[in-house]
Amino acid sequence: MNALLFATTLALYLVATVAYLAYLVKPREALGRVARWILVAGFAAHSLYTVDRYIEAGHTPITNLHESLSFFGLAIVGVYLACERKYRTVILGSFVTPLALLILSASTSFPSAMAPLNPALKSRWLAVHTVMAFLSYAAFAVAFGAAIMYLIQERFLKQKKLGAMYQKLPSLDILDEINYRCLTFGFPLLTFAIISGAIWAETAWGTYWSWDPKETWSLITWFVYAALIHGRLTTGWRGKKAAILAIVGFFVLLFTFLGVNLFLPGLHSYK
Incomplete structure (x- = not known):
């Protein structure tokens, strides 16, 4: 059942991605609805897959790279669907669903077998820290x-090439608003995740902070997004500058999540 749910999820995300990319080429309302409902079906199958692993394992299934990448993909789709519902920007799915598909596909590169929990992971903080x-x-x-x-x-706009693609994309104001709302939603969660991780570390290893590579890069990621939020609130950073820093921040985040795990072994290395 677990393998079937995963394969179904992967297939539905692939079809949804193709549908969203087709919508990018020809933005027809009917095609947008089809893409959305296929993605919703994929999200439902993915949720069932995650719940099934939870029941089988007896703990939150975010304890190895396969599970972590899978849950990351699930979270991306969930946040995107909420964003699409609020802003009615179906075309955003053409840029987000391929990322979710890529992340879920990457999870197949790592063992999916359930192993006994590392002693450090046997904590009530596991679900709180990782989900946040x-x-x-x-x-x-x-x-x-x-x-x-x-x-x-x-x-x-800068090149004054107001062709077909320009007509398909949302206005700069809407895109900047989505960027800002996602940042103000994600930053407090990241802050809480770091704080809960420090509390968890004290119970597991006897210290709140040990400058482990994962901890160090998590702090770097936090500072990048803190700088972006601060710039938006105090100096009026908007538009292109904010967009560039959001892109830089995401690449730093990816290194914190994957790069550190793969290339900088430490207390948080769970493959």
Whole structure:
């Protein structure tokens, strides 16, 4: 059942991605609805897959890279669907669903077998810390997609090439608003994830902070997004500057999540 649910999810995300990319080429309302409902079906199958693993394992299934990448993809789709419902920007899915598909596909590169929990992971903080972290990551992923769209649209305006693609994309104001709302949603979650992680570390290893590579890069990620939020609130950073920093922040986040795990072994290395 578990393998079937995963395969179904992967197939539905693939079809949804194709539908959203087709919508990018020909933005017809009917095609947008089809793409959305296929993605909703994929999200439902993905949720069932996650719940099934939870029941089988007896703990939150975010304890290895396969599970972590899978949950990251689930969170991205969930946050995106909420964003699409609020802003009615179906075309944003053309930039976000390929990312979710890529992340879920990457999870197949790592063992999916359930292993006994590492002693450090046997804590009530597991669900709190990891779920908050991945929800923040997902919000930043959607902000990343909106930022890419902003730069494309801004370039069209700058070069005065108001062709077909310009007509398809949302206005710069809407894209900047989506970027900002995702940041203000994700940043408090990231902050809480880091704080809860420090509390968890004290119970597991006897210290709140040990400058482990994961902790260090998490703090770097936090400072990048803190700088972006601060700039928006105090110096009026908007538009292109904010979009570029949202993109930079997401790449830093990806290194914190994957790069550190793969290349900088430490207390948080769970493959």
